[in-house]
Structures are given as structure tokens and as C-alpha cells.
Amino acid sequence: MTMIIGWMLWPKLLILMAKNVAIxxxxxxxxxxxxxxxxxxxxxxxxxxxxxxxxxIQSDTIDGFTIENGPNTLLLSDQRTVEMFDDLGLQFEDASPNSKNRYVVKDKQLxxxxxxxxxxxxxxxxxxxxxxxxxxxxxxxxxPLGDEESVSQFIIRRFGKEVLVYAVNPFIAGTYAGDPxxxxxxxxxxxxxxTERVYGSVIGGxxxxxxxxxxxxxxxxxxxFPKGVAELTHALSNYLSDSTHLNTTISDISKTDNSFTLTNTQNGKMESSSFDEIICTVPTYSLKNITINGEDYPDFDELGEINYPPVxxxxxxxxxxxxPHSLEGFGALVPKCENMNILGVLFSSSLFxxxxxxxxxxxxxxIGGSRQPELTVLSEIERVQLAKEDLETxxxxxxxxxxxxxxxWKKAIPQYHVGYGHYKSIMNMIExxxxxxxxxxxxxxxxSIQDTILSSMNLVNELNRHSSTCSE
Ligand SMILES: Cc1cc2nc3c(=O)[nH]c(=O)nc-3n(C[C@H](O)[C@H](O)[C@H](O)COP(=O)(O)OP(=O)(O)OC[C@H]3O[C@@H](n4cnc5c(N)ncnc54)[C@H](O)[C@@H]3O)c2cc1C
Known part of the structure; x- marks a missing residue:
């Protein structure tokens, strides 16, 4: 009898067990x-x-200027993101219609x-x-020639060098702060x-x-959002207020057969707590500071090699x-061949x-990125001077x-370099x-922010699907 009740309870227990998730x-x-x-x-x-x-994601209002320290805009193309914003009671603001005017610098002109x-x-x-x-x-x-192609190789093959130089190079600088x-x-x-693989061409596809x-x-x-991109993370923080621990650095993850023990340091004090599942979102360069079962974890060290250039x-x-300029537009991006100091400039008060x-x-x-990381070690005054020179031109x-x-940002954005599949395999292996x-x-x-949102959403859906499959 006890055994039968125990057997009937098993599916429910599995669901309950999956309810303890650390992020x-x-x-x-x-x-x-x-x-x-x-x-x-x-x-x-x-x-x-x-x-x-x-x-x-950090927005601030100082002396009447609403500034973004990190991301400035969010590109929305998925209804599920809109649904999340609506559910959080967020009112978002479309960029001004003028923002469709985008500029690239050629011969030092917009x-x-x-x-x-x-x-x-x-x-x-x-x-x-x-x-x-x-x-x-x-x-x-x-x-393609067979090997994994860089963005530059792909673009030259499909569209020619000029498209790389005056369209893709500045675009990559403005999104990845990277090098095509x-x-x-x-x-x-x-x-x-x-698209090219399936349809044989990019535009046709x-x-x-x-x-x-x-x-x-x-x-x-x-x-x-009216007060900047951080309204999104503030709304999420409010929704999760009872579930978040600030100033809390995870330093060890210990695994037993069925659960994890996380060790954290909060205000100099060490604490441990147990969880059934862990979702790890720390930048890969931070993983080297986390041990597994009390020991350095070589796989984490290897993921730490992923390059994040400074910006x-x-x-x-x-x-x-x-x-003197009307600033009617989104902003201007600077191709590498123009030999300027800045990667680009956004017309922030025209956008929103x-x-x-x-x-x-x-x-x-x-300023900076993969193109000119050396500029980020200059003093604040020197960097502003470089920016001012370009804004004058x-x-x-x-x-x-x-x-x-x-x-x-000493380490701004992870670069998905040629060979990134190696790091993806390491992530799969760790999981x-x-x-x-x-x-x-x-x-x-x-x-991008939306890619990151959808990736976390898909992961949670997957976990829920898995726990309901286990419970059947
Ligand atoms: C300057 C800049 C401009 C950008 N512009 C845009 C843009 O305009 N549009 C766009 O869509 N995207 C933009 N991006 C990209 C986008 O903002 C990021 O990719 C995204 O916000 C990253 O989110 P994340 O949660 O993955 O990482 P993060 O935001 O880096 O969050 C990771 C968190 O983990 C914490 N952490 C680290 N170690 C530990 C530990 N041991 N224990 C506990 N916590 C830890 C960190 O403190 C941090 O808060 C920009 C990025 C930068 C840097």
C-alpha cells in the first residue's frame, strides 16, 4: 500500500523537485x-x-539628460517579447520616424x-x-570554399569588397564593436x-x-522606454523582488547526484544553499572565478578565452x-578605412x-572595440578630445x-569568432x-537584448517541457 502511494506520488515529487532553480x-x-x-x-x-x-543595461538621468551607459535601443521583431513587456506593464516608445535616416561616413562626410x-x-x-x-x-x-567563413569572406564572396568596407564593416563596429x-x-x-545555404543566395532567399x-x-x-532601456530591467526586478539577492557573488558550485550546492559571498560572509537546477548567465570571463566541487574547472577556464573587446x-x-547639423536620423557609423577615432555616433535626443x-x-x-582597443586606455580627457575632433569633422x-x-566597459560584448563552435561544444559538454x-x-x-530574452525564454520552456515529460 505505502509502495503504491509512493509510486503515485512520484510524478508530483519530480515536479516539486524541479521547482528549486538558481540563476x-x-x-x-x-x-x-x-x-x-x-x-x-x-x-x-x-x-x-x-x-x-x-x-x-544601465540608464541614468543626470542634469536633465537621460543617458545610456550600455545599450541604447532594442530591436523588436518577436511578438513574445511584446507580450512580456505588456505583462510587465511597460509602455515602450518607438524611435522617431526620422530614425530611418542612417548615415555612414565616406570621405569624412555623412x-x-x-x-x-x-x-x-x-x-x-x-x-x-x-x-x-x-x-x-x-x-x-x-x-563557400568549404571552411567556416568569416563575415568578411562571406560578404566579399556574395557582394564584393565595397559592400564590406562601407556597409558591413561599420555595421559590425556599431553592433558587436567587432571586426568582420x-x-x-x-x-x-x-x-x-x-539563407544562402538553403536558397543559394541571400537576397533571393x-x-x-x-x-x-x-x-x-x-x-x-x-x-x-521613456526613462531608458533600464526601465525594462527595473520592471523585471520589481516583479522578482522577493527572489533576488544583490551583492552576492557565486564562488562554488558543488554537484551531488540529484542537486547542487551553491556557495556565495554576500558582504564578506560565506553562505551555501541547495538547488535542483542552475541557470548560469555570468559572462564567460567571470566563470574562472567559480570552482566546481571546490576545484578550478578547466572547461570554465577555456570558455574564459572568448574575446570581449573594450568599449x-x-x-x-x-x-x-x-x-550645425539637423541631427535628423539615427546616427552615423564610421568604416575602418576612414581612419577616425570613433566607431560611431547616435543622435540620442533625436531618436527618443x-x-x-x-x-x-x-x-x-x-570608441574602442576590436578596431582600436588601445584608445580605451587613454585618460577620460584624451578620449573626449578624440570624440570632439571627429564630431567637429x-x-x-x-x-x-x-x-x-x-x-x-573593459569587456563589452562576446565575439562569436571563426571557430566559435568549439566553445559551443564545451558549453554542451559542461551541461x-x-x-x-x-x-x-x-x-x-x-x-542583442531580444536574442538574449528569447534564448532565456526558450531555455525555460525546454526545462518545463522536460519536467512535465518526466512527470508523465
Ligand atoms: C556598450 C554596449 C552597448 C550595447 N548596445 C546594444 C543595443 O543597442 N541593443 C542591443 O540589443 N544590445 C546591445 N548590447 C548588447 C546587450 O546589451 C547585451 O548583450 C545583454 O544586455 C547582455 O545580457 P546578459 O544578461 O547576457 O549579460 P550581463 O548584462 O553582462 O549580465 C551578467 C550579470 O552577471 C553578474 N555576475 C558576474 N559574475 C557573477 C557571479 N560570480 N555571481 C553572481 N553574479 C555574477 C554580473 O554582475 C552581471 O550583472 C550592448 C552591450 C554593450 C556592452
Whole structure:
């Protein structure tokens, strides 16, 4: 009799056992995983080493300027992200219609990125040879050479060198702060690589793909929130308030047959607690500070080799009358061949409302990245000087800024270099060895905020599916 009751209780027990989940790291990956766990009835525990949640997402309002230290915009293309925002009671703000005007620097001048067939034909960004190559891309069947290609190799093969130099190189600098010569097309832009593989061309495949139904896909929108991107992580923090531990650094993960013991240091005090599942979202360079069963873990050390170049984000406020340019647009990106100091500049107060006090404009400039990491070791004054030189050349600004704020990210964004598959295999191997341990975060399925949100959401769905399969 006892045995029968015990047997009948077994499925329920399994579900209960899976309810104790620890999340290491309180950036958007960890907070999103916690959000979806809580929605599915599981109480998560989030451990965050720093004094605030949100990770690299940090917005601030200083002297009337609403600035972003990390990400400035969110590209929304999936209905599930919108549903999460609605559920959190967030009101997002679309970037101004002018934001479709994007610029690339050519010969030290801002040149509009063509957004229509007419502007494509007349643009001075590309020569007629390149325009012909772009138009005829769908009819070219030149296959990859066999090895994993870099973004540069892929783009040159499909579209020619000029498209790499004046479109892709600045785009990669503005998104990855990276170098297209070393990023892997397969791992950084899997959709592009896959489209070519399936349809034989990127442009032809893009049109065919558009007809395919993706039930979650929505029209792409560039958005933020009235008080900046961090409104998102603040809303998540409020929703999870009873489940988060700040100033709490995880230093050891010990595995027994069925559970994990996490050791953390909080305000100099060591504590341990047990969990059934772990979701690890800490940047890979932080993994080397976490031991497994009290010992250094070589697989963590190897993941620590993933490159995160340094980036500086500088917010500069000017009186409107001191900026000769209209700033009607998203901003400008700088190709490497232009030999300038900055990677790009965002017209932040043109993008969203209320980013600067009346009669002022806010610009956000990026310096460093894989292209010029050496610039990030300069003094704050020297970096601003470099930014000001470029803003004078590009926008004609010759006065001192009325407002200045800068943030140094010593390790900004993980680079999915050629050979990244090796690191993916190590992640899979760790998950197989430490059953119940899972990776999430911007080094798993894409670096953008939305990619990171969807990756955590998919992981939680997978865990829920697994625990309900076990309980049947
Ligand atoms: C300057 C910059 C600009 C960007 N711009 C954009 C943009 O415009 N749009 C966009 O979509 N994306 C942008 N990104 C990328 C995007 O913001 C990030 O990829 C994403 O926010 C990363 O989230 P995450 O949770 O994976 O990592 P993180 O935000 O790095 O969070 C990881 C957390 O783990 C914590 N942690 C570390 N070690 C431990 C430990 N041992 N114990 C407990 N906690 C620990 C850290 O303190 C941190 O809070 C930008 C990134 C940067 C740096």
C-alpha cells in the first residue's frame, strides 16, 4: 500500500523537485529566465554580484539628460517579447520616424544609407560595379570554399569588397564593436548563412523567406522606454523582488547526484544553499572565478578565452544652437578605412523624446572595440578630445559640450569568432557532465537584448517541457 502511494506520488515529487532553480547573474538573461520561471509557477532565486540588477543595461538621468551607459535601443521583431513587456506593464516608445535616416561616413562626410530603390541607384556610397553585384547577387551561385567563413569572406564572396568596407564593416563596429575579418558568419549571423545555404543566395532567399510563416514574427521596430532601456530591467526586478539577492557573488558550485550546492559571498560572509537546477548567465570571463566541487574547472577556464573587446560609451550634451547639423536620423557609423577615432555616433535626443533638456541635444559616441582597443586606455580627457575632433569633422561642432558622461566597459560584448563552435561544444559538454546546469546569456544564441530574452525564454520552456515529460 505505502509502495503504491509512493509510486503515485512520484510524478508530483519530480515536479516539486524541479521547482528549486538558481540563476547566477542578474543581467537581462538571468532576469528573463527568472521571469518565465515565476510565470510557470516556479520560484527562482537570482544571485547578482553587483549592487544592482540589469547587468550592462544601465540608464541614468543626470542634469536633465537621460543617458545610456550600455545599450541604447532594442530591436523588436518577436511578438513574445511584446507580450512580456505588456505583462510587465511597460509602455515602450518607438524611435522617431526620422530614425530611418542612417548615415555612414565616406570621405569624412555623412552619406545616407539607401533605404529605397531610388536612393540605392543614386547613392554615392557604392560604385556602379558594387550596385551591379548587389542587384545580381540572387543569380550568382558561387559556393563557400568549404571552411567556416568569416563575415568578411562571406560578404566579399556574395557582394564584393565595397559592400564590406562601407556597409558591413561599420555595421559590425556599431553592433558587436567587432571586426568582420574575425567574426564567424555561421555563429554571428546564422540567418544569413542559412539563407544562402538553403536558397543559394541571400537576397533571393530573403524574399522567399518572407513568405514563410513565423507565428511570432512582427514588423521590426526600434524601441526604448521613456526613462531608458533600464526601465525594462527595473520592471523585471520589481516583479522578482522577493527572489533576488544583490551583492552576492557565486564562488562554488558543488554537484551531488540529484542537486547542487551553491556557495556565495554576500558582504564578506560565506553562505551555501541547495538547488535542483542552475541557470548560469555570468559572462564567460567571470566563470574562472567559480570552482566546481571546490576545484578550478578547466572547461570554465577555456570558455574564459572568448574575446570581449573594450568599449567606451560617451554621452555628450550640447546646446542645439551649437550643432550645425539637423541631427535628423539615427546616427552615423564610421568604416575602418576612414581612419577616425570613433566607431560611431547616435543622435540620442533625436531618436527618443525627453533625452535632453529644452534647447539641448544629446549625442552618444562609441570608441574602442576590436578596431582600436588601445584608445580605451587613454585618460577620460584624451578620449573626449578624440570624440570632439571627429564630431567637429562630421557634424561641424566646435564648441565645448555642456554635459559629459563616460562609461568604460573593459569587456563589452562576446565575439562569436571563426571557430566559435568549439566553445559551443564545451558549453554542451559542461551541461552534459553537470546534469541540471544550463547556460544562458549573450554568448549562447546572439548578443542583442531580444536574442538574449528569447534564448532565456526558450531555455525555460525546454526545462518545463522536460519536467512535465518526466512527470508523465
Ligand atoms: C556598450 C554596449 C552597448 C550595447 N548596445 C546594444 C543595443 O543597442 N541593443 C542591443 O540589443 N544590445 C546591445 N548590447 C548588447 C546587450 O546589451 C547585451 O548583450 C545583454 O544586455 C547582455 O545580457 P546578459 O544578461 O547576457 O549579460 P550581463 O548584462 O553582462 O549580465 C551578467 C550579470 O552577471 C553578474 N555576475 C558576474 N559574475 C557573477 C557571479 N560570480 N555571481 C553572481 N553574479 C555574477 C554580473 O554582475 C552581471 O550583472 C550592448 C552591450 C554593450 C556592452
Amino acid at each position: 547566477i547573474g542578474g543581467g537581462i538573461a538571468g532576469l528573463t529566465a527568472a521571469y518565465y520561471l515565476k510565470k510557470s509557477g516556479i520560484t527562482p532565486t537570482v544571485f547578482e554580484a553587483s549592487s544592482q540588477l540589469g547587468g550592462v 552619406v545616407a544609407v539607401p533605404m529605397s530603390i531610388k536612393s540605392f541607384i543614386t547613392t554615392s556610397l557604392f560604385s556602379w560595379t558594387s550596385k551591379f553585384k548587389i542587384i545580381t547577387e540572387a543569380f550568382r551561385q558561387n559556393k 575579418d574575425s567574426l564567424s558568419i555561421e555563429h554571428s549571423f546564422p540567418l544569413l548563412e542559412n 530573403f524574399f522567399k523567406n518572407r513568405k514563410k510563416q513565423n507565428p511570432h514574427k512582427i514588423k521590426r521596430r526600434t524601441i526604448s 567606451i560609451s560617451i554621452s555628450l550634451g550640447y546646446k542645439k544652437e551649437h550643432i 523624446n525627453n533625452r535632453a533638456p529644452k534647447d539641448h541635444s544629446l549625442l552618444t559616441v562609441f 562630421l557634424l561641424g561642432i566646435s564648441t565645448e559640450p555642456a554635459f559629459m558622461h563616460q562609461t568604460l 552534459a557532465k553537470l546534469r541540471g546546469f544550463h547556460f544562458a546569456g549573450n554568448y549562447v544564441n546572439g548578443i
